[in-house]
Amino acid sequence: MHAVAARAGVSKSSVSRVINGEPTVAPAIREIVMAAVAELGYVPNGAARNLVTQRTNTIAIIVSDPPAGLVSDDPMFAMVVRAASRELERAGKQVSLVLAGSDESRLRVEQYLAAGHVDGAILVSMDGADPLPAVLSRTGLPIVSHGRLATPGLMPWVDNDNHAGATQAVQHLLDQGRRRIATISGPLDMTAAQERLAAYRDTLKDTGRRSIIALGDFTRISGADAMRQLLEDDPEVDAVFAANDLMAIGALRTLREAGRRVPDDVAVIGFDDIEAALYTAPALTTIRSPMTDQAVHTVQLLLTLLTTGTATPVTLPTELIIRESA
Amino acid sequence: MHAVAARAGVSKSSVSRVINGEPTVAPAIREIVMAAVAELGYVPNGAARNLVTQRTNTIAIIVSDPPAGLVSDDPMFAMVVRAASRELERAGKQVSLVLAGSDESRLRVEQYLAAGHVDGAILVSMDGADPLPAVLSRTGLPIVSHGRLATPGLMPWVDNDNHAGATQAVQHLLDQGRRRIATISGPLDMTAAQERLAAYRDTLKDTGRRSIIALGDFTRISGADAMRQLLEDDPEVDAVFAANDLMAIGALRTLREAGRRVPDDVAVIGFDDIEAALYTAPALTTIRSPMTDQAVHTVQLLLTLLTTGTATPVTLPTELIIRESA
DNA sequence: CTGAAAGCGCTTACAG
C-alpha cells in the first residue's frame, strides 16, 4: 500500500479510499491510483483490514458431525453446504467450514468464534443433545440454525414442515389401502426425526391402526437393518414410511433380499427426494423437502439477523412425489 | 489482553508468552495469567495475530465446480471435503471452503489468496481447461492438487492409479468372456476420465476388440443417457465399463428400462466404490479408489510442502471389488 | 525470566 501510494504520488489515505470505492475522491486521483494498483498487482492485506474494521466478511458453516461421519455421508450435507456457499458468495461473504463432532472440537469452535474470525455462523444438523448451540449462542454473535433446534429460543432457524410432510407420506399409504403401515424412524435426538415420527403416529391413530416402529439413524445400512427387524416383528407388514430416503434405499435392499416385491407386497416411501431416489429399482416415492431453498433461506435469515439484529424462524412446505415404490 | 495483563499484574508481553505456551516463563506468572484468562474469558483476537505473525493457520479447500454443480453433487466431493477437513483439523488448521466455478469467482479466489487469508490451498477436481491452477500457482503460495492436473509441473498432486484401476475393470470383463465391451467415459477435459478411457482402449486393443465409447459427464443422468445411446449403437453390447459409479448407476436404470438383465445380458462395472454401489440392484461391481486415503495424503502433501518447501506427487493403488453386476 | 517499545498493514476521524 505504501508502494502504491508512492507510485501514485498520493497519501495512503487516498489509496485506501479508492480501493474501498468511497465516493469522496477526485476522478483524477482515482485514475492514477487504479493504475498504480494494477501495475503493482496490489491486493490489500486481509488481516490488517479485519483488525481495523472489526469485521471479517466471513461466515462459518458449522457442521456437527459425530466421528463416525453420519451427517457428512448424507447427500443432504453436500447440498446444504453447496447451496449455502453459493448464496453466501453472492452476498460477498467468505465461507469457513467447521466440522464439530468431538468435545475438543467443540471447544475449538467456541474459541474460533470468540477470536473474531467470523461475523456470524450457520449451524447445520445439530442433534438435540448437542451442547454447541447453547454454547455458541452465548458468544453473542449472529447465528442461525439450519433445522429446528431441540432447545427453543436459542436462535432463529429454517426448517421444512416435517410434520406436514410425514403426514402426506402416511396418508398416501392409507389412500392406497395399506393395512399394516410401519415406519423407520431417524435418531430421536434430532427434531426432524421426532417430528416425522410424531406425524406418523398421529396420522395412524386417527384410523385406529397401531404403530409399528423400527429405529434407524438416517443411514442406508440402518434402514436395511430396521427393515429386517420390521419383517421379523410383523411379516404381514405391507407398507413402510422411512424417515429419509437413505433409509428407504436400505429398506429396498432388504426387501429385495427377502423376496418381497415393491410395491406389490410392500409399499415404500421415503423423505427428502435426494437425487438417488430417481435411480432405485423401483424408483422411490418420497416427500420432497426443499433443501436448496432451505439453504438459501438459512443464509438470508442470517443476513437479516446480521443487518437488523433480529429474525424469525421460517418453515418451508413439502411436496409428495409419487414414483413407483408406493 | 490489556485487561488480562492488568488483572494479573504483569505486562502484555508475559500474557502473550503464556498464551503461546513459550517455555521461557516463570511458573508463578503462568499460573496467575492463566487464572486471569479464565476469569475474564479472554480469547486472543485472530486478526491481530494473523497480522503480526503473517500466518493465518487457515488452509483453503478450493472446489472448482461449474454453476450446474456437477462436482458437488458427487458423493466423492463430500468425502474429500470431510476427510480433508478432519485431517486439517488434526493438524490444527482451519478450513476455508471456496467454491470457484465462474470467471468472476476465479478472480475472487485469486484475490482471496493474494490477500493473505490463507497459508496454503488444496485444489479439488480441476478440469483440464480450468485456468485456476496456473493462476493460483503464480501467487507463490503452497498449493497442492487433489487429482492430477492436465498441465504438469504446476504443483504436486495426489491421485489414484486411474490407468491401473480401469485396466483391472476391463480385464475383469474380458475374464468373464464378454465379447462386446463398451465404456461410458467421463468428461474428457478431466485427467481421471482421460486415463480411464485410455486404459480401456489399451486393454481392448491387446485383444483385437474394437472400442465402443459413449460420453458422459460423471453424473447419473449422463450415464443413463449414454447407456441408451450404447444400446442403440450396438444392441449386442454385453458389458459396460462406466468411468465412475454414478454413471454406472444411471446405466443400470437404462438397462432395467430396456429389459436387459444385469449381469446376464449385460455386465456393468463402475469406478470409485461409493457407498451407493452397495445398494443398487444388482449390487455394483466396481473399482475402489481410496478416496479417504487420498484426501489424507493430499493434506499431508500440503503440510510437507508448507514445512519443507517441496513435495512430490503421490499415486495410490486401486482395488477390484466384485459384487453382482459383473 | 520480564517489560517497554516498535511494528504488522490497514482504516478513519480530524483538520485543513
Place this chain on the structure above:
DNA sequence: CTGAAAGCGCTTACAG
C-alpha cells in the same frame, strides 16, 4: 477532496 496521525490487538526483538 486530501493528508498526517492515531489506533485496531496482537507478537517479538531488544535491553535489562
